[in-house]
Amino acid sequence: MKTLPEDFIKYTQELMGEELFLQLKQGITEGEAPTSIRLNPFKCKEGEDAPGEPIPWCPSTGRYLSSRPNFTFDPWLHAGKYYVQEASSMFVDLVIRQLVHEPVMMLDLCAAPGGKSTALRAALPEGSLLFSNEPMRTRSQILAENIQKFGHPDMIVTNNYPRDYKKSKLQFDVILTDVPCSGEGMFRKDDGAIEEWSLQNVDNCWHLQREIVSDIWNCLKPGGILIYSTCTFNAHEDEENIAWICEELGAEPIALTGIDESWNITGNLIGTEIPVYRFLPGKTRGEGIFLAALRKEGEAEMEKEDKKKKDKNKEKGKNRGNKGKSQLVPTDWLKSSDYETIGVEDNFYAIPSRWKAIYEEAARNLKVIHAGIKLGTSKGKDIIPDQSLALSVMLNKEAFPQVELSYEDAIRYLRKEAVNLPAETPKGYVLVTYRQIPLGWEKNIGNRANNLYPQEWKIKSSHVPEKQLIINN
Numbered sequence: 323m324k325t326l327p328e329d330f331i332k333y334t335q336e337l338m339g340e341e342l343f344l345q346l347k348q349g350i351t352e353g354e355a356p357t358s359i360r361l362n363p364f365k366c367k368e369g370e371d372a373p374g375e376p377i378p379w380c381p382s383t384g385r386y387l388s389s390r391p392n393f394t395f396d397p398w399l400h401a402g403k404y405y406v407q408e409a410s411s412m413f414v415d416l417v418i419r420q421l422v423h424e425p426v427m428m429l430d431l432c433a434a435p436g437g438k439s440t441a442l443r444a445a446l447p448e449g450s451l452l453f454s455n456e457p458m459r460t461r462s463q464i465l466a467e468n469i470q471k472f473g474h475p476d477m478i479v480t481n482n483y484p485r486d487y488k489k490s491k492l493q494f495d496v497i498l499t500d501v502p503c504s505g506e507g508m509f510r511k512d513d514g515a516i517e518e519w520s521l522q523n524v525d526n527c528w529h530l531q532r533e534i535v536s537d538i539w540n541c542l543k544p545g546g547i548l549i550y551s552t553c554t555f556n557a558h559e560d561e562e563n564i565a566w567i568c569e570e571l572g573a574e575p576i577a578l579t580g581i582d583e584s585w586n587i588t589g590n591l592i593g594t595e596i597p598v599y600r601f602l603p604g605k606t607r608g609e610g611i612f613l614a615a616l617r618k619e620g621e622a623e624m625e626k627e628d629k630k631k632k633d634k635n636k637e638k639g640k641n642r643g644n645k646g647k648s649q650l651v652p653t654d655w656l657k658s659s660d661y662e663t664i665g666v667e668d669n670f671y672a673i674p675s676r677w678k679a680i681y682e683e684a685a686r687n688l689k690v691i692h693a694g695i696k697l698g699t700s701k702g703k704d705i706i707p708d709q710s711l712a713l714s715v716m717l718n719k720e721a722f723p724q725v726e727l728s729y730e731d732a733i734r735y736l737r738k739e740a741v742n743l744p745a746e747t748p749k750g751y752v753l754v755t756y757r758q759i760p761l762g763w764e765k766n767i768g769n770r771a772n773n774l775y776p777q778e779w780k781i782k783s784s785h786v787p788e789k790q791l792i793i794n795n
Contacts, residue, residue, distance in 0.1 A: 349604015410608030436468030508612025544620025
């Protein structure tokens with residue numbers, strides 16, 4: 323049985339009262355975390371479903387599973403058909419669907435590993451653009467991987483601190499700040515979170531959280547929405563910070579509707595009327611998170627057409643010396659022609675035309691590590707198609723020869739092992755699929771085929787699994 327820190331017990335018991343605290347304590351020390359996934363609506367066919375029970379605050383795509391399979395050995399996980407995500411975190415689906423009804427530009431400020439970003443992109447109105455940011459470099463690479471697997475083109479991944487965004491002067495309609503916290507909501511599934519917890523860390527965290535929100539506040543448009551969340555329980559990092567944002571920065575709390583009592587979401591614990599939403603293990607069917615939605619003072623402004631106009635002769639960030647080479651990228655690789663090819667060193671990206679100017683502004687001021695669809699990399703006179711293209715929902719599969727892999731070969735491919743292609747396979751770049759869903763590329767050179775799956779993404783386990791299907795059709 324887990325042993326909770328005495329200082330945590332004393333404070334939390336006083337905050338919650340005896341009955342609620344005992345419920346939480348039992349959930350942390352004796353309860354078992356539910357297993358849940360969220361389907362990718364852009365890659366799942368109509369009528370395709372996962373086993374299990376719909377998650378009530380994310381019913382269209384969220385599912386509780388009755389047991390935890392070995393997800394690593396399901397090719398469809400790697401293909402981005404679903405994402406393994408803790409159920410409470412899917413609450414952002416309800417928030418976005420309830421508060422955002424027109425296309426917006428949104429920022430997920432602390433986004434790795436990408437669960438909330440992909441949930442946000444699925445819930446946002448079509449035509450929206452989502453910036454997904456992670457300050458830590460290593461974690462930002464994991465974020466970029468998961469965004470590419472998700473496959474939606476209207477996303478930009480950056481590796482910056484909040485102060486960098488403040489300097490960029492980019493303006494957003496909605497910002498999610500899922501801020502670093504003391505991690506009390508992780509106690510049930512992570513013993514390390516218990517060992518690292520201290521009152522001093524709580525104090526450090528609530529100061530840092532206010533600094534982060536202050537840094538990003540000017541990037542939120544008047545009338546814009548700030549979604550503040552943590553994975554912790556204490557009021558210092560939760561209710562008290564929300565009150566501070568309202569008083570010091572000028573924000574109005576937003577009450578969400580349609581919250582069913584059976585969901586067992588806990589409200590404000592410090593006696594104020596500010597609406598907040600707290601998920602407690604042992605009470606709610608999920609892990610511990612806290613969330614509140616706030617609206618910035620002022621009227622929402624319609625963007626003026628000239629707001630994004632830039633001097634055409636101005637240097638475009640890192641995009642230099644590739645205009646000629648970009649013509650090497652075939653025009654039929656995507657389903658739509660409403661994209662512009664941008665060269666970044668030897669790499670080529672398809673950027674949706676409608677937000678090209680925003681991308682260029684971001685590239686000048688931020689460290690952009692992925693945007694739109696990475697089409698490929700130039701090598702001599704050749705363009706090597708990229709994994710991002712293979713997994714994009716905009717890929718035109720008919721532009722490439724295709725080979726359907728068996729389950730065993732799909733696992734070999736994802737391990738970056740040699741996979742033999744049929745003798746009649748044309749030479750050149752071949753799209754390999756599993757149950758008609760793209761997994762990536764091989765280059766067929768005749769006597770053998772080179773596996774082009776990204777080295778850093780490969781399955782590292784040598785275990786030989788039995789065939790597993792999480793989603794059925």
